[in-house]
Amino acid sequence: MRLSLLLLVILGLTASTLAANLSVGTATAASGQKATGYLEVAPGSDPGTNIPVVVVKGMKPGPTLALVAGAHSTEYASIIALESLIQSVDPQDVSGALIIVPLVNLASFEKKVPHVNPTDGKSMNRFYPGNPNGTQTERALAVITKEVVEKCDYLIDLHGGDLDESLRPYSYWSKTGDERLDSASRGMVLAFGLDHIIFVTDRPKDPNASRYLDSTASTRGKPAIAVEAGYSGTTDPADVEALVDGCYNVMRYLKMLPGKASAVEHPVWIGKISSVTSETTGIFYPSVERGTYAAEGMKIGYVTDFFGKTVWEARAPSAGVVLYICSVPTMNKGDNVANIGAVINEP
Ligand SMILES: [Zn+2]
Numbered sequence: 009m010r011l012s013l014l015l016l017v018i019l020g021l022t023a024s025t026l027a028a029n030l031s032v033g034t035a036t037a038a039s040g041q042k043a044t045g046y047l048e049v050a051p052g053s054d055p056g057t058n059i060p061v062v063v064v065k066g067m068k069p070g071p072t073l074a075l076v077a078g079a080h081s082t083e084y085a086s087i088i089a090l091e092s093l094i095q096s097v098d099p100q101d102v103s104g105a106l107i108i109v110p111l112v113n114l115a116s117f118e119k120k121v122p123h124v125n126p127t128d129g130k131s132m133n134r135f136y137p138g139n140p141n142g143t144q145t146e147r148a149l150a151v152i153t154k155e156v157v158e159k160c161d162y163l164i165d166l167h168g169g170d171l172d173e174s175l176r177p178y179s180y181w182s183k184t185g186d187e188r189l190d191s192a193s194r195g196m197v198l199a200f201g202l203d204h205i206i207f208v209t210d211r212p213k214d215p216n217a218s219r220y221l222d223s224t225a226s227t228r229g230k231p232a233i234a235v236e237a238g239y240s241g242t243t244d245p246a247d248v249e250a251l252v253d254g255c256y257n258v259m260r261y262l263k264m265l266p267g268k269a270s271a272v273e274h275p276v277w278i279g280k281i282s283s284v285t286s287e288t289t290g291i292f293y294p295s296v297e298r299g300t301y302a303a304e305g306m307k308i309g310y311v312t313d314f315f316g317k318t319v320w321e322a323r324a325p326s327a328g329v330v331l332y333i334c335s336v337p338t339m340n341k342g343d344n345v346a347n348i349g350a351v352i353n354e355p
């Protein structure tokens with residue numbers, strides 16, 4: 009009798025210990041552990057890849073938060089922020105768990121190619137929920153959907169200005185119409201702390217055509233935000249710290265860490281975004297800096313031919329904040345020159 013009771017206790021302990029383990033890809037962490045591994049993307053029509061993943065399992069129960077960076081792997085500040093957080097986070101302090109993917113697009117990082125995965129020329133934040141039979145980008149995103157999105161409760165997708173983008177920090181709050189989801193994601197975006205927030209209402213509602221990582225999470229019932237800091241290949245400490253602090257403060261907001269979460273009090277809310285695209289190929293010269301305000305029709309830059317003659321002037325199509333502006337002289341017809349965000353009342 010006593011023996012069978014003991015056996016039950018042991019079996020029960022084993023079961024609860026097993027249940028407490030969290031496995032993502034090849035990384036498995038028990039309570040109080042930080043484990044590293046890979047999201048294995050098998051070869052298909054093109055080569056496979058192994059995406060680094062870290063699982064941090066806290067000592068106490070709580071939600072699972074996914075932190076993902078490097079879909080665009082020359083948006084370096086976002087990657088360095090998660091590399092720093094991987095080192096600094098202590099599983100002993102955490103309630104719940106973290107799934108951290110600091111560098112999704114390894115080929116972009118290795119080859120220093122902005123915007124896309126050079127293996128197949130696709131953006132690694134436009135083909136969610138992915139396709140196990142597609143090219144490398146689509147196969148990788150299918151693995152991230154299955155291993156990261158489906159195993160988390162909340163998600164933050166970290167970005168920044170790419171090699172050719174001079175960007176001021178901002179975040180996105182996407183209103184889905186689902187009250188529970190929207191109030192949680194609004195709390196997350198305010199806790200993240202960036203003081204310019206883009207209000208988005210036109211994201212995909214179909215989980216099978218979610219396109220973006222944050223929409224892949226939200227269409228699966230998981231509150232998610234996207235955040236941007238850093239620009240033009242830089243890793244300024246202020247940008248990296250803003251991203252790290254934002255992640256930690258969202259953890260406090262989700263009660264995954266002790267302490268009170270602060271919230272940005274009076275953010276500048278941005279509504280419609282006007283993208284300015286170049287009408288011509290040539291050499292680009294910006295006339296305004298990131299984060300400045302442009303009036304409608306204001307000149308924000310110009311393009312010359314290769315002999316220095318001005319052939320086109322870029323003008324703000326509407327008034328607003330210069331969220332980012334092209335930071336390199338290379339300009340092709342149809343390339344993005346700048347994004348101007350219209351300021352709106354608090355939604
Ligand atoms: Zn990006």
